[in-house]
Amino acid sequence: MDGIHDLGGMQGFGAVTHSPAEPAFQHRWQAVSRALMLVVTGTVEASGGEFRHSIERMEPGHYLTSGYYEHWLTAAATLAVEHGLVTRADLEERAGGRFPLSGPVLAPPIVDPGEGVSEPRFQVGDRVLVREWHAAGHTRCPRYIRGKAGVVVRLDGTHSLPDVEAHCAARRYEPTYSVRFDAADLWRDGQRGVAVHVDLWDSYLE
Amino acid sequence: MSEGSHHPAAVSPIERRVAALEALLTERGLVPDGFIEEITRRYESEIGPMNGAKVVARAWVDQAYKERLLTDGTAAIAELGFGGAEGDHMVVVENTPTVHNVIVCTLCSCYPWPVLGLPPAWYKDPPYRARMVREPRTVLAEMGCELPSDAEIRVWDSSAEVRYLVLPERPSGTEGLTEAELAGLVTRDSMIGVGRL
Numbered sequence: 184m185d186g187i188h189d190l191g192g193m194q195g196f197g198a199v200t201h202s203p204a205e206p207a208f209q210h211r212w213q214a215v216s217r218a219l220m221l222v223v224t225g226t227v228e229a230s231g232g233e234f235r236h237s238i239e240r241m242e243p244g245h246y247l248t249s250g251y252y253e254h255w256l257t258a259a260a261t262l263a264v265e266h267g268l269v270t271r272a273d274l275e276e277r278a279g280g281r282f283p284l285s286g287p288v289l290a291p292p293i294v295d296p297g298e299g300v301s302e303p304r305f306q307v308g309d310r311v312l313v314r315e316w317h318a319a320g321h322t323r324c325p326r327y328i329r330g331k332a333g334v335v336v337r338l339d340g341t342h343s344l345p346d347v348e349a350h351c352a353a354r355r356y357e358p359t360y361s362v363r364f365d366a367a368d369l370w371r372d373g374q375r376g377v378a379v380h381v382d383l384w385d386s387y388l389e
Numbered sequence: 390m391s392e393g394s395h396h397p398a399a400v401s402p403i404e405r406r407v408a409a410l411e412a413l414l415t416e417r418g419l420v421p422d423g424f425i426e427e428i429t430r431r432y433e434s435e436i437g438p439m440n441g442a443k444v445v446a447r448a449w450v451d452q453a454y455k456e457r458l459l460t461d462g463t464a465a466i467a468e469l470g471f472g473g474a475e476g477d478h479m480v481v482v483e484n485t486p487t488v489h490n491v492i493v494c495t496l497c498s499c500y501p502w503p504v505l506g507l508p509p510a511w512y513k514d515p516p517y518r519a520r521m522v523r524e525p526r527t528v529l530a531e532m533g534c535e536l537p538s539d540a541e542i543r544v545w546d547s548s549a550e551v552r553y554l555v556l557p558e559r560p561s562g563t564e565g566l567t568e569a570e571l572a573g574l575v576t577r578d579s580m581i582g583v584g585r586l
Contacts, residue, residue, distance in 0.1 A: 191495030192519065215408075226419050235497055251508075256407055263410065327495070361551070377542045379546060
């Protein structure tokens with residue numbers, strides 16, 4: 184989905200609030216969120232794609248104004264409700280108030296994962312074009328490179344296609360490639376001497 | 390209220406929500422005893438940038454190791470005992486006087502946990518994720534990472550299964566240091582690529 188999570192290239196966020204070092208968890212609830220995320224995804228056997236998509240479906244305002252651990256908590260609670268471990272009413276009663284969950288899955292379930300790709304179509308040095316495609320469900324093809332041309336710099340073997348695994352019990356395996364884009368080809372104001380590399384599944388390329 | 394008593398810190402809405410989910414999952418028998426404490430302990434004391442620093446220091450003192458690290462990062466990092474979730478497909482990118490590498494995840498917060506631990510807040514927040522692929526030279530300068538104006542910047546967006554680690558340049562004047570002393574010089578930021586040593 185063309186969601187709020189797909190941030191690459193967006194403007195107006197201001198400076199990075201940098202800290203040179205920080206503890207893994209600044210509050211106990213953050214460590215608990217981390218643990219509960221592992222409990223829920225393990226119990227419901229959520230794929231990485233399904234888990235990431237449960238964060239991507241957060242209400243955009245909530246996504247932008249909450250941190251990483253709150254994203255994990257919201258995703259864990261959403262998956263727990265969707266898989267029948269708990270109900271939203273249970274959560275809100277215990278929390279003594281509103282418990283925001285992620286929005287519904289917009290893409291239909293996938294029954295047939297489709298044919299996998301075992302042999303890479305491209306080799307290092309090949310020029311490739313990213314498909315201009317707007318999936319209704321989960322994808323790992325960022326908006327900022329769609330329709331752009333780049334050059335393959337590395338082959339990384341075959342991996343489960345997130346677009347399928349987020350919405351299907353079965354898996355489809357395809358090669359992934361690291362593709363180099365010149366900043367000047369991505370942005371009208373692209374900076375000189377900058378290359379951006381994005382790792383892409385075979386399906387994302389024309 | 391008795392004299393000298395303290396007002397307890399107010400419980401925030403997020404803490405109440407976390408406690409609610411924790412209680413419900415615990416009642417259903419889904420949270421193993423001690424699991425939360427174990428997760429906390431691992432990420433607070435075992436997994437963090439001190440692991441990546443050992444990898445970098447080894448590469449600085451052992452040319453053959455460095456070659457293995459740049460050829461097959463996952464296997465070379467496993468030689469030092471590090472691996473696991475978010476570190477199964479490691480690629481190490483080397484900084485040189487003319488090439489500077491920096492890692493980002495624009496779609497979420499992918500990060501090489503076994504060697505760097507959980508990512509810092511700013512790595513996961515919108516400004517870094519939005520800007521690093523569009524104006525890295527500006528963002529790096531703002532973060533205090535000064536580069537020669539003709540240095541090539543290579544940004545790596547961790548959008549699939551590979552997780553990246555930057556191999557920073559060994560600082561000059563460190564010839565006499567031991568491997569352990571060198572590891573002590575390596576910062577988290579230098580291995581993300583937002584700092585230099």
